[in-house]
Amino acid sequence: MDSETFDLLRNTVRRFVEERLIPAEDQVEQDDAVPEAIVSEMREMGLFGLSVPEEYGGLGLSMAEEAGIIREITRASVSFRSVIGTTVGIGSQGIVIDGTEAQKREWLPRLAAGEVIASFALTEPEAGSDAGSLRTTAVLEGDRYRINGTKRYITNAPRATMFTLMARTDQGVKGSGGISAFIVPADTPGISLGAPDRKMGQRGAKTCDVIFDDVMIPAENIIGGTPGLGFKTAMKVLDRGRIHIAAVSLGMCDRLIEMSLRYAMERRQFGSPIADFQLVQGMLADCKVDQLTTEALMNATAARFDAGEKVSLDCSALKYYASEAVGRIADRAVQIHGGAGYMAEYKVERFYRDVRLLRIYEGTSQIQQTIIAKAMLRAAASA
Amino acid sequence: MKVLVPVKRVIDYNVKPRVKMDGTGVDLANVKMSMNPFDEIAVEEAIRLKEKGVATEIIAVSIGVQKAQETLRTALAMGADRAILVLTEDDAEPLAVAKILKGIVDEEQPGLVILGKQAIDDDSNQTGQMLAALLGRPQGTFASKVEVAGDTVTVTREVDGGLETVALKTPAIVTTDLRLNEPRYASLPNIMKAKSKPLANKTPADYGVDTAPRLKTLKVEEPAKRQAGVKVADVDELIGKLKVLGVVA
Numbered sequence: 001m002d003s004e005t006f007d008l009l010r011n012t013v014r015r016f017v018e019e020r021l022i023p024a025e026d027q028v029e030q031d032d033a034v035p036e037a038i039v040s041e042m043r044e045m046g047l048f049g050l051s052v053p054e055e056y057g058g059l060g061l062s063m064a065e066e067a068g069i070i071r072e073i074t075r076a077s078v079s080f081r082s083v084i085g086t087t088v089g090i091g092s093q094g095i096v097i098d099g100t101e102a103q104k105r106e107w108l109p110r111l112a113a114g115e116v117i118a119s120f121a122l123t124e125p126e127a128g129s130d131a132g133s134l135r136t137t138a139v140l141e142g143d144r145y146r147i148n149g150t151k152r153y154i155t156n157a158p159r160a161t162m163f164t165l166m167a168r169t170d171q172g173v174k175g176s177g178g179i180s181a182f183i184v185p186a187d188t189p190g191i192s193l194g195a196p197d198r199k200m201g202q203r204g205a206k207t208c209d210v211i212f213d214d215v216m217i218p219a220e221n222i223i224g225g226t227p228g229l230g231f232k233t234a235m236k237v238l239d240r241g242r243i244h245i246a247a248v249s250l251g252m253c254d255r256l257i258e259m260s261l262r263y264a265m266e267r268r269q270f271g272s273p274i275a276d277f278q279l280v281q282g283m284l285a286d287c288k289v290d291q292l293t294t295e296a297l298m299n300a301t302a303a304r305f306d307a308g309e310k311v312s313l314d315c316s317a318l319k320y321y322a323s324e325a326v327g328r329i330a331d332r333a334v335q336i337h338g339g340a341g342y343m344a345e346y347k348v349e350r351f352y353r354d355v356r357l358l359r360i361y362e363g364t365s366q367i368q369q370t371i372i373a374k375a376m377l378r379a380a381a382s383a
Numbered sequence: 384m385k386v387l388v389p390v391k392r393v394i395d396y397n398v399k400p401r402v403k404m405d406g407t408g409v410d411l412a413n414v415k416m417s418m419n420p421f422d423e424i425a426v427e428e429a430i431r432l433k434e435k436g437v438a439t440e441i442i443a444v445s446i447g448v449q450k451a452q453e454t455l456r457t458a459l460a461m462g463a464d465r466a467i468l469v470l471t472e473d474d475a476e477p478l479a480v481a482k483i484l485k486g487i488v489d490e491e492q493p494g495l496v497i498l499g500k501q502a503i504d505d506d507s508n509q510t511g512q513m514l515a516a517l518l519g520r521p522q523g524t525f526a527s528k529v530e531v532a533g534d535t536v537t538v539t540r541e542v543d544g545g546l547e548t549v550a551l552k553t554p555a556i557v558t559t560d561l562r563l564n565e566p567r568y569a570s571l572p573n574i575m576k577a578k579s580k581p582l583a584n585k586t587p588a589d590y591g592v593d594t595a596p597r598l599k600t601l602k603v604e605e606p607a608k609r610q611a612g613v614k615v616a617d618v619d620e621l622i623g624k625l626k627v628l629g630v631v632a
Contacts, residue, residue, distance in 0.1 A: 008456055
C-alpha cells in the first residue's frame with residue numbers, strides 16, 4: 001500500500017480512538033462490556049477485515065501495516081481490540097492460509113464485514129500449550145463428525161457466530177498429528193457456554209467455557225478439507241499472532257508513557273513538578289528505552305515476516321520481549337503516579353491490571369523462552 | 384443535481400499552533416494537517432443529499448499545495464465521487480479562491496455549492512459570500528439545516544437572534560455551521576477505494592486567476608497570556624477591587 005493511503009487509514013483510526021474509544025473506556029470498565037454502538041462503529045469502519053485479502057472483501061494489510069493499526073487501537077483500552085482480535089487473528093487467518101476456495105468464499109467476506117465474529121477454541125481445562133494432551137474428540141459418522149469436549153478461556157465466545165475449533169479426529173495418533181481444525185457455526189445444536197469468566201483485568205473482553213455435547217459438523221468443515229493438519233494450521237497463524245501481540249504491547253506503551261509524562265509534569269512536590277526530579281526522570285527514560293527497543297524489534301520482525309522469511313524464533317522473541325517490556329512500563333507508570341496510580345480513578349491502575357495478561361496469552365513468556373532455546377539448540381546441533 | 388464541495392487543508396484542530404520566531408505566520412513545519420472541520424461538515428451534508436437521492440454526483444475541490452491531495456482523498460474516502468486539485472504555492476486569499484471556484488462552477492454547473500462558513504486557520508468567513516456575489520447566485524450562510532425540494536433549497540441559519548430560515552433558488556451557495564451534522568468516519572475499505580477515484584490536477588491559470596496575495600501581513604503574534612486572578616472573600620471586597628480598577632463607579 002502506498003504511504004499516503006496508509007497514513008490516511010492510520011489517521012482515521014487514530015481519530016476514532018481519540019474521539020470514540022478513549023472517552024468510552026471508563027464505561028467499558030464499569031459495565032464489563034464494550035457498548036454495542038461501538039462494536040457497530042468498528043464494524044462499519046471495516047476493522048474486522050484488516051487481515052482478510054482484498055479479493056475477499058478485506059483490507060489485505062501486510063503484517064507491518066496491521067501492526068501499525070493495532071498499535072493505534074490499543075492506545076485505548078485493550079478490551080476494544082479484543083472485539084476484533086479473534087476475527088482478525090486465527091478466525092480469518094486459518095481459512096486464509098489453509099482453507100479451501102469454497103471455505104474462503106463462504107466465510108472470509110462475512111468475517112471481513114464483521115457479520116460473522118470468529119472465536120478460536122483451542123485451550124481446554126487440561127490442555128493449553130501442550131496440544132498433545134487435547135481431549136476434545138471429533139468422531140467420523142458417515143459424512144459428519146460428532147464433537148465432544150470442553151474448551152476454556154475462549155475469548156469472544158459470548159459474541160461469536162463461528163468457532164475455529166481444534167479437536168482430535170484421529171484417536172490413534174498421539175500428539176498434534178491427530179488434530180483437525182473445524183469451522184463450527186455457533187448456533188449448531190449441542191453447543192453451550194459457561195458463565196462469563198471473572199478476570200483480573202481486561203474487563204469488557206469476554207471469555208468463558210464453551211461446551212460441545214454431541215455437536216454434529218459436516219466433514220467438509222475441516223479447514224483445508226484434510227484431517228490431521230489442524231495443528232500445522234494453528235502454528236502458521238501463531239507467528240502472525242505474536243507480532244500482533246507485540247503491536248498491542250506497543251499501543252499500551254505509547255499510552256502509558258503519555259499518561260506518565262503528563263502526570264509528572266503536572267504533579268508538584270517540594271515546590272516543583274516531579275518531572276524535575278532525576279529519580280522520576282530515570283523511570284521516564286527507562287520507559288522510553290523499553291518502548292524504542294520493542295518498536296525496533298517489531299518493525300524488523302514484521303518486515304522480515306512480510307518478506308516471507310522464516311521468523312518463528314524472532315516472533316517468539318518479540319512477543320516475549322514486548323509483553324515483558326510493557327509490564328515494566330506499566331509498573332513504572334504506577335510508580336510515577338505514586339498513590340494516585342493505585343487508585344481506580346486513574347487509568348494507569350487499569351492498564352497495570354490489563355497488561356498482565358500479555359505475558360500469558362498467545363503463549364506465556366516461559367513457552368516463548370522454550371521455543372527460542374529449542375530453536376537455538378536445533379540450529380547448533382545441525383551446524 | 385451535481386454538488387460541488389470546496390475543502391481546505393488546514394492545521395489540525397487538535398494541534399496547538401506556534402507562531403514563527405520572526406512573527407511572519409504560524410509555523411507549519413512538521414505539523415499535522417487535516418480537512419477544515421467546517422468543510423468536513425459540508426462533505427457530510429453532500430453525501431447525505433446523495434443518499435437521499437437529491438445529489439447525483441459530488442465533486443470535491445481543493446486549492447493549495449500538492450499535499451492538499453490528501454485532503455481530497457479524505458473527501459473521496461468519505462463519499463465524494465471525484466476531485467479537482469487546483470495547485471498553487473501561494474497562500475490563496477478568499478477572493479482568489481472564490482474566483483477559482485467561480486471558474487469551476489462555470490465549467491461543472493453544480494446545482495449546489497456547499498462549503499464551510501470559514502476555515503479554522505484564518506477564520507476569514509468570506510469565500511462563500513464572495514463566490515455567491517461573483518456568480519450572482521443566492522447564498523444561505525451558517526446553515527444548521529439544509530433541505531432541497533425541486534429547485535428550492537431551504538436553509539436554516541444560525542444568526543445572533545436565533546434561527547432564520549431562507550429559501551434559495553438553485554444554483555445556490557450554502558455555507559455550513561457546526562451543528563449542521565456530525566461527519567462520518569471514512570471506512571477503511573472506502574479509504575482504499577478512494578485511490579482509484581478520479582482526481583484532476585489544475586492550476587489557477589486554467590481559470591485565468593492570479594493568486595498572488597493582495598493583503599500584506601504585518602505581524603503575527605501569540606495572544607496575550609492570561610493573568611492570574613485574585614480571590615476575594617465577599618461581594619463587598621469584589622466591588623471595592625472593581626472600583627480601584629475603575630471598572631465600576
